[in-house]
Amino acid sequence: MSATSSASAVSVEDAAAIRAILDRHVDARNRHDMDAFVADTTPDADWINVVGMHWKGRDNVPQAHAVMHAGLFARSRMLPPERSEMRQIAPNVVIETHVGRLEGVGLRPDGKPYPDDGNLMTMVFVKSHKGWRIAHAHNGHIDKLAAPYDPAKDRS
Amino acid sequence: MSATSSASAVSVEDAAAIRAILDRHVDARNRHDMDAFVADTTPDADWINVVGMHWKGRDNVPQAHAVMHAGLFARSRMLPPERSEMRQIAPNVVIETHVGRLEGVGLRPDGKPYPDDGNLMTMVFVKSHKGWRIAHAHNGHIDKLAAPYDPAKDRS
Numbered sequence: 001m002s003a004t005s006s007a008s009a010v011s012v013e014d015a016a017a018i019r020a021i022l023d024r025h026v027d028a029r030n031r032h033d034m035d036a037f038v039a040d041t042t043p044d045a046d047w048i049n050v051v052g053m054h055w056k057g058r059d060n061v062p063q064a065h066a067v068m069h070a071g072l073f074a075r076s077r078m079l080p081p082e083r084s085e086m087r088q089i090a091p092n093v094v095i096e097t098h099v100g101r102l103e104g105v106g107l108r109p110d111g112k113p114y115p116d117d118g119n120l121m122t123m124v125f126v127k128s129h130k131g132w133r134i135a136h137a138h139n140g141h142i143d144k145l146a147a148p149y150d151p152a153k154d155r156s
Numbered sequence: 157m158s159a160t161s162s163a164s165a166v167s168v169e170d171a172a173a174i175r176a177i178l179d180r181h182v183d184a185r186n187r188h189d190m191d192a193f194v195a196d197t198t199p200d201a202d203w204i205n206v207v208g209m210h211w212k213g214r215d216n217v218p219q220a221h222a223v224m225h226a227g228l229f230a231r232s233r234m235l236p237p238e239r240s241e242m243r244q245i246a247p248n249v250v251i252e253t254h255v256g257r258l259e260g261v262g263l264r265p266d267g268k269p270y271p272d273d274g275n276l277m278t279m280v281f282v283k284s285h286k287g288w289r290i291a292h293a294h295n296g297h298i299d300k301l302a303a304p305y306d307p308a309k310d311r312s
Contacts, residue, residue, distance in 0.1 A: 042245070044243065046243070046251070046253065048253070048276055048278065048296065050296070051297075051298070051299035051302035051303075052273075052274075052275075052276040052296050052297060052298030052299055052302075052303075053302070053303070053306045053308070053309075054253065054276060055308045056308075060308045063307065063308065064306070064307040064308040066307075067307035068307065087200065087202070087291075087292075089198070089249070089280065089282050089291045089292070090246060090247075090248055090249045090282050091246070091247075092246055093245070093246045093249045093282075095202070095280060095291065095292050097202065097204070097210065108302070109301075109302070109305050110301055117208075118208075119208075120204055120208040120210060122204060122278065122292065122294040124245065124251060124280060124292075126245050126246050126249075135243075135245040135251065136243075136245070136251050136278065136280075138278040138294040138296065139296075140204065140206070140208050140294065140295075140296040141207075141208060142207070142208030143207035143208055145265075145266055146207035146208075146209070146264070146265070147207075147208075147209070149265050150209045150220070151219065151220040151222075151223035151224065152209070152211045152212075152216045152219065152220040153209075
């Protein structure tokens with residue numbers, strides 16, 4: 001962390017609590033249990049998926065995921081999060097990023113395979129009296145054809 | 157906003173301040189002025205671009221953008237943000253999402269055109285004694301071939 005950083009380190013306890021949510025979340029996803037999938041989100045959580053669909057609120061997020069899990073993702077499995085990083089940007093607010101990988105995804109509606117390069121996920125966690133919750137998620141494909149051109153790949 | 161929402165409405169003053177940052181940001185980008193581009197970010201801001209490149213910190217973000225603006229984006233122009241939405245998820249923390257569109261982007265390294273469907277951007281803003289700052293940005297392409305299959309498109 002640089003000397004000019006404005007973020008605070010995440011405490012060991014908070015990091016463990018957030019990691020536990022990530023693990024529960026993957027488990028719920030792999031059981032296609034959409035109620036469990038959103039159990040750790042705030043009521044008004046936004047969810048933006050890898051193709052730019054923007055789902056708003058705890059009602060829409062599981063319904064939208066359920067449709068996907070009845071089709072494209074029916075036999076898919078998410079591997080444990082890789083390269084998880086956390087930054088506390090304000091009291092009780094942590095931004096977590098990780099790489100997520102899926103196995104067994106079906107063909108997309110256009111007949112093309114789902115990219116297997118992994119996805120880069122941003123999750124914004126907020127702590128309340130109920131503990132840490134996911135307030136916002138933004139997922140995106142990692143494009144392995146673009147990666148060699150990353151101008152910061154040797155620095156960050 | 158639903159009755160069960162845990163987020164607070166963004167005040168008129170805060171919304172105006174954040175909108176002013178968005179406008180300055182687009183202006184800096186279109187002048188290819190990378191110092192101005194990161195003037196409103198926190199020192200340790202993360203920036204995740206549309207192909208999953210993950211740039212970390214105020215040093216890396218402008219350098220990486222400068223390389224892209226010397227090539228692919230040299231003659232590009234960003235249009236004003238569309239569909240900006242803000243949610244205050246904690247004191248002094250606002251999540252803003254918007255659709256951004258670029259004109260005049262060059263061909264990608266693989267020779268294919270840059271998608272013109274627009275990008276969906278998440279920005280996380282934090283307020284300090286210096287005012288609002290961008291602490292995290294995650295951008296992603298909107299895939300217009302996928303959009304008709306959005307299971308929530310008639311609801312959210």
